[in-house]
Amino acid sequence: xxxxxxxxxxxxxxxxAGGLALSGCAGTTDSDxxxxxxxxxxxxxxxxAMEDLCQAWTxxxxxxxxxxxxxxxxxxxxxxxxxxxxxxxxxFDVWHGGPVDGYGEAVNQGLIEPYTSPEAExxxxxxxxxxxxxxxxxxxxxxxxxxxxxxxxxxVDTPTSWDDLLDTKLKGQISVAQPSTSGTAFTTLWTQVTRxxxxxxxxxxxxxxxxxxxxxxxxxxxxxxxxxxxxxxxGLVFSHDCVKYQEExxxxxxxxxxxxxxxxxxxxxALVAGSSHKEAAQAYIDFAISAEGQNVGQTxxxxxxxxxxxADTSDKMANLDDINLIDYDFAAAADAKPDLTARxxxxxxxxxxx
Amino acid sequence: MTSSATPLTASSLTxxxxxxxxxxxxxxxxxxxxxxxxxxxxxxxxxxLVLLPLGRVLGEALSADGLAVLSKLxxxxxxxxxxxxxxxxxxxxxxxxxxxxxxLAYVQVRVAFRGKRLFHLICLLPVVSPPFAVATASITLFxxxxxxxTQLLGQEWNIYGLPGLTLVLSxxxxxxxYMNLVGMLRSLDPAMEEAAAxxxxxxxxxxxxxxxxxxxxxxxxxxxxxxxEAIADLANPLVLGGDYTVLASRAYIAINGEYxxxxxxxYSLVLLVPALLVFLLQRYWxxxxxxxxxxxxxxxxxxxxxxxxxxxxxxxxxxxVLALVVTVxxxxxxxxxxxxxxxxxxFTLRHFEYLLSGIGNESMIDTTxxxxxxxxxxxxxxxxxxxxxxxxMRRGAAVVDFLGMLGLAVPGTVIGIGYLVTFNRPVxxxxxxxxxxxxxxxxxxxxxxxxxxxxxxxxxxxxxxSGIASLQQIDKAIDEASTSLGASGxxxxxxxxxxxxxxxxxxxxxxxxxxxxxxxxxxxFITTPHTKIMTSQILAEVDAGRFGNAFAFCTILIxxxxxxxxxxxxxxxxxxAGREPR
Numbered sequence: 001x002x003x004x005x006x007x008x009x010x011x012x013x014x015x016x017a018g019g020l021a022l023s024g025c026a027g028t029t030d031s032d033x034x035x036x037x038x039x040x041x042x043x044x045x046x047x048x049a050m051e052d053l054c055q056a057w058t059x060x061x062x063x064x065x066x067x068x069x070x071x072x073x074x075x076x077x078x079x080x081x082x083x084x085x086x087x088x089x090x091x092f093d094v095w096h097g098g099p100v101d102g103y104g105e106a107v108n109q110g111l112i113e114p115y116t117s118p119e120a121e122x123x124x125x126x127x128x129x130x131x132x133x134x135x136x137x138x139x140x141x142x143x144x145x146x147x148x149x150x151x152x153x154x155x156v157d158t159p160t161s162w163d164d165l166l167d168t169k170l171k172g173q174i175s176v177a178q179p180s181t182s183g184t185a186f187t188t189l190w191t192q193v194t195r196x197x198x199x200x201x202x203x204x205x206x207x208x209x210x211x212x213x214x215x216x217x218x219x220x221x222x223x224x225x226x227x228x229x230x231x232x233x234x235g236l237v238f239s240h241d242c243v244k245y246q247e248e249x250x251x252x253x254x255x256x257x258x259x260x261x262x263x264x265x266x267x268x269x270a271l272v273a274g275s276s277h278k279e280a281a282q283a284y285i286d287f288a289i290s291a292e293g294q295n296v297g298q299t300x301x302x303x304x305x306x307x308x309x310x311a312d313t314s315d316k317m318a319n320l321d322d323i324n325l326i327d328y329d330f331a332a333a334a335d336a337k338p339d340l341t342a343r344x345x346x347x348x349x350x351x352x353x354x
Numbered sequence: 355m356t357s358s359a360t361p362l363t364a365s366s367l368t369x370x371x372x373x374x375x376x377x378x379x380x381x382x383x384x385x386x387x388x389x390x391x392x393x394x395x396x397x398x399x400x401x402x403l404v405l406l407p408l409g410r411v412l413g414e415a416l417s418a419d420g421l422a423v424l425s426k427l428x429x430x431x432x433x434x435x436x437x438x439x440x441x442x443x444x445x446x447x448x449x450x451x452x453x454x455x456x457x458l459a460y461v462q463v464r465v466a467f468r469g470k471r472l473f474h475l476i477c478l479l480p481v482v483s484p485p486f487a488v489a490t491a492s493i494t495l496f497x498x499x500x501x502x503x504t505q506l507l508g509q510e511w512n513i514y515g516l517p518g519l520t521l522v523l524s525x526x527x528x529x530x531x532y533m534n535l536v537g538m539l540r541s542l543d544p545a546m547e548e549a550a551a552x553x554x555x556x557x558x559x560x561x562x563x564x565x566x567x568x569x570x571x572x573x574x575x576x577x578x579x580x581x582x583e584a585i586a587d588l589a590n591p592l593v594l595g596g597d598y599t600v601l602a603s604r605a606y607i608a609i610n611g612e613y614x615x616x617x618x619x620x621y622s623l624v625l626l627v628p629a630l631l632v633f634l635l636q637r638y639w640x641x642x643x644x645x646x647x648x649x650x651x652x653x654x655x656x657x658x659x660x661x662x663x664x665x666x667x668x669x670x671x672x673x674x675v676l677a678l679v680v681t682v683x684x685x686x687x688x689x690x691x692x693x694x695x696x697x698x699x700x701f702t703l704r705h706f707e708y709l710l711s712g713i714g715n716e717s718m719i720d721t722t723x724x725x726x727x728x729x730x731x732x733x734x735x736x737x738x739x740x741x742x743x744x745x746x747m748r749r750g751a752a753v754v755d756f757l758g759m760l761g762l763a764v765p766g767t768v769i770g771i772g773y774l775v776t777f778n779r780p781v782x783x784x785x786x787x788x789x790x791x792x793x794x795x796x797x798x799x800x801x802x803x804x805x806x807x808x809x810x811x812x813x814x815x816x817x818x819x820s821g822i823a824s825l826q827q828i829d830k831a832i833d834e835a836s837t838s839l840g841a842s843g844x845x846x847x848x849x850x851x852x853x854x855x856x857x858x859x860x861x862x863x864x865x866x867x868x869x870x871x872x873x874x875x876x877x878x879f880i881t882t883p884h885t886k887i888m889t890s891q892i893l894a895e896v897d898a899g900r901f902g903n904a905f906a907f908c909t910i911l912i913x914x915x916x917x918x919x920x921x922x923x924x925x926x927x928x929x930x931a932g933r934e935p936r
Binding site for chain 1: 430431432435493494497498499504512514515592596597599603606607609610611612613615693694696697698708712713774775778881882883884891894895897898899900
């Protein structure tokens with residue numbers, strides 16, 4: 001009894017002291033972490049790819065350079081929100097992975113700063129920002145990720161056209177994400193806008209597909225796994241995500257592309273404005289753009305098309321020569337995004353289905 | 355979880371609020387510097403934990419961007435339906451969860467059958483598991499291509515949206531109602547029922563006219579509690595809400611999809627209104643629940659229900675519910691050991707390898723350590739608040755009590771957003787930085803402090819309630835005797851009060867740990883690379899569709915929670931604190 005009471009009092013005192021001490025350590029820690037622009041790091045990556053790819057990228061980088069690197073896996077939206085909320089004292093040094101539409105928003109808010117890596121010379125102009133704000137590291141083409149056995153059950157052929165998705169037999173069988181939370185889904189929406197020649201026409205198409213949609217998921221890759229488990233017949237995702245699910249055992253999945261043209265993403269890498277470890281961050285970006293850095297994806301089943309001409313190719317990657325890509329204007333897409341997603345939420349997502 | 359009768363959370367949450375000592379004055383409160391110091395310190399901590407972040411959310415919500423959202427709430431059809439969806443979900447889950455909880459509690463306390471302990475443990479299973487273990491397993495079992503729905507029964511159910519959310523949230527939260535009502539049923543005075551029975555009333559008449567009216571306040575309190583929990587939940591609406599958007603997921607979309615923190619704050623503010631109303635209503639309501647005996651212990655014992663005509667249907671329904679719980683958790687465990695449950699059922703250790711290869715181990719260690727740090731702080735803080743409120747304070751006790759409870763009453767999403775906007779930069783008072791940045795990766799200790807603070811804020815109120823409940827059963831005279839014999843406030847607390855409230859303290863510890871390990875909604879906004887938290891890692895895996903990894907994570911998490919609780923139980927036995935205080 002007695003010992004316990006003493007122990008309790010001691011703990012109690014410790015709590016109180018702890019509470020008060022919180023205010024005591026102000027100032028000291030700030031200077032430690034932010035003063036240097038050193039090449040040693042450690043650096044922190046806001047990573048927009050899947051968890052295992054993020055892990056593989058940072059591990060490989062540390063192995064090559066000896067610079068410590070950690071990551072947090074965040075969606076584009078989360079990244080922008082967190083960069084914006086800690087603008088004066090950024091917690092991240094580099095943003096790696098995720099479509100550059102999201103990077104556009106960060107450029108508009110002054111959250112990333114230009115860095116032209118020597119490695120970027122090799123990258124074709126169409127895959128990098130003219131002002132050097134971001135550099136493209138991979139390309140993903142939007143495709144149809146279908147579950148063959150579900151299609152067979154419904155008596156529907158593998159879709160090869162956007163209009164195939166309007167088939168009434170596919171009622172409640174299409175899985176697509178919500179454009180406001182998912183870069184993938186926004187690419188889907190903007191693809192319609194570009195292909196059909198205007199926002200109203202694009203919205204009209206999404207509206208006509210609405211009845212066939214199972215649910216607008218929050219995550220852009222989710223439709224692939226929803227199709228993989230047979231909960232929907234078709235998922236709209238970047239084709240490499242579909243291949244990844246195939247690799248992970250969802251063997252019923254097949255990839256196809258719409259013949260009238262499909263959208264694509266360029267996955268980027270960028271330097272966070274005000275990074276406190278600028279040199280190390282730049283070294284990371286050089287790595288991310290290099291052939292070796294880009295080849296990491298294939299080791300964990302991520303088969304994006306790579307932007308570095310020296311990087312390895314695989315027959316599991318989509319062949320961009322065989323796919324009809326639309327003329328995707330990233331700047332226009334980024335500018336139109338807030339209003340267009342709001343319109344989508346208001347006019348389509350909330351509508352009842354028949 | 356403790357198998358003892360000690361009601362963990364809700365029963366304590368619904369105990370009557372501190373009875374104001376009418377007329378009886380307590381001596382030496384003002385003059386005692388130790389008490390004053392403790393009071394001030396506790397107040398500072400409570401303000402930092404809850405009030406400050408809440409104030410900042412309010413500030414954000416009332417900024418130009420936030421006001422734009424608020425003003426559109428009624429005019430926009432989408433927003434109206436979001437609010438309506440939230441209220442419907444809260445009502446449905448509150449009702450179903452309470453009914454299920456009551457049925458199981460009634461069977462547990464009043465019906466004679468063997469295996470009560472196992473029954474109790476199964477009922478508590480959802481408390482020790484992370485929120486979307488149930489959601490993920492339910493998709494696999496009852497989804498559109500689910501093992502039970504399609505592969506076994508050939509049906510195609512749509513689990514996305516309201517039906518799925520109802521199922522999953524009711525399954526997740528009924529234990530709260532169960533614990534609440536078990537405690538209540540146990541503490542009812544059997545004298546009234548005995549009187550009714552001896553006057554010739556049938557068993558059913560006694561139940562309908564005597565028992566039921568006595569538990570109505572408890573049922574109401576459970577409903578309100580479940581309502582709050584259901585509308586505040588974020589994980590399940592994200593995973594299987596489908597097109598059924600609720601305020602919590604809307605706030606998440608606003609921040610993560612639209613890059614608009616102010617809008618997120620505005621939506622959470624709306625979420626705060628029903629939660630606080632419910633909380634206040636509950637306090638008012640439970641204050642009138644005078645049917646519970648004063649000592650908390652019944653004067654006699656109940657005659658157990660043995661007649662088969664009532665027993666068999668009651669047990670059948672209960673067993674069906676428990677079978678569902680067991681099936682869901684079996685799916686979690688089995689799913690951890692097969693390739694893709696329901697698609698490819700061959701055995702594999704791949705998911706555990708994946709987690710232990712580096713992606714999961716850090717978060718397992720971090721989460722456990724942070725929860726272990728938060729647990730004693732939450733336990734002690736809860737007891738301190740309880741002690742101040744019941745024993746030491748006269749004026750303002752209700753305010754301190756309310757301040758402490760706020761951490762639980764406020765939806766997790768709101769707390770998380772509050773911490774995000776408050777603690778990612780130094781908090782300044784009159785131009786002087788009084789608190790360094792605590793949240794996000796560039797903060798001290800990589801944001802760990804903020805996470806511990808969230809854990810404490812969320813789990814402390816349970817200890818506070820059980821502390822208040824047990825302190826109220828202690829005669830004030832003991833405390834007064836000690837004080838008038840010359841002991842200081844601290845001495846009295848240490849020598850007299852602490853030993854008496856130790857069981858409540860340990861109950862608070864167990865709950866605090868389980869709650870900390872499984873909390874997600876507030877954490878999702880403040881995880882950093884240095885502090886990876888299991889629940890948010892699980893969400894990422896679910897999001898990416900790798901259910902196997904998520905199942906493996908959930909299994910490990912449940913194991914950790916059970917191990918620590920088992921350890922705490924041993925500790926309780928070891929120190930003899932499991933016994934009633936002398």
